[in-house]
Amino acid sequence: MELTPAHRAEVVRLANTFGEPRRADAFITNDFFDPIHRPDRFGEVCMVVRRPNGKLLLAIKTFYPRGAYRLPTGGIAHDEPILDALRRETEEETGLGTKVRSFLAQIAYRPRSSPDGPPIFHTFAFLLDEVGGTLAARDEEEQIEDYLEVPPSELRAVADRLERLTSASSDRIGGDWADWGKFRAVVHRVVADALGT
Numbered sequence: 001m002e003l004t005p006a007h008r009a010e011v012v013r014l015a016n017t018f019g020e021p022r023r024a025d026a027f028i029t030n031d032f033f034d035p036i037h038r039p040d041r042f043g044e045v046c047m048v049v050r051r052p053n054g055k056l057l058l059a060i061k062t063f064y065p066r067g068a069y070r071l072p073t074g075g076i077a078h079d080e081p082i083l084d085a086l087r088r089e090t091e092e093e094t095g096l097g098t099k100v101r102s103f104l105a106q107i108a109y110r111p112r113s114s115p116d117g118p119p120i121f122h123t124f125a126f127l128l129d130e131v132g133g134t135l136a137a138r139d140e141e142e143q144i145e146d147y148l149e150v151p152p153s154e155l156r157a158v159a160d161r162l163e164r165l166t167s168a169s170s171d172r173i174g175g176d177w178a179d180w181g182k183f184r185a186v187v188h189r190v191v192a193d194a195l196g197t
Contacts, residue, residue, distance in 0.1 A: 018103035032175020041075035043122030055149035092139040097132035104194040159188035
């Protein structure tokens, strides 16, 4: 799914305001439904929330495999501006007041089976500094169970753990946790590169 002209124009504006993102193509197994095939979104924002102690916020949901903490993400509706989705999802998933510091990454995912085809999903990652609020999910439907703080230097280890998730079928994601974990690992590596860690 290619970006719409409106979203392409917004990416240019965001890059002009918050800095040029690291751009990456990722080739994934797309045999799972959630989130890459959900019809209500074309992509997601990734919230790289930096707490006052300098550590980054990870989250885990109640139905995830144990230990599968990751950077929070949230869907972008087809007609929704990326920045609006970032603000909305940050409030829903963390309850924190934040300030956007930089546009870290733009990732386009393509299926390994057709690497020359159009992207099937997009992630836009932003570094956000916490400026207030109390950490707690505002949307119970998010099913966030717990949060964890890690130094930026731990992002590659987080990616390693996600890539090593045990293969198991899940109705919650409509596919295999191992495939999902490899997909989820990508943004952690790209963000680590963008942060220079």
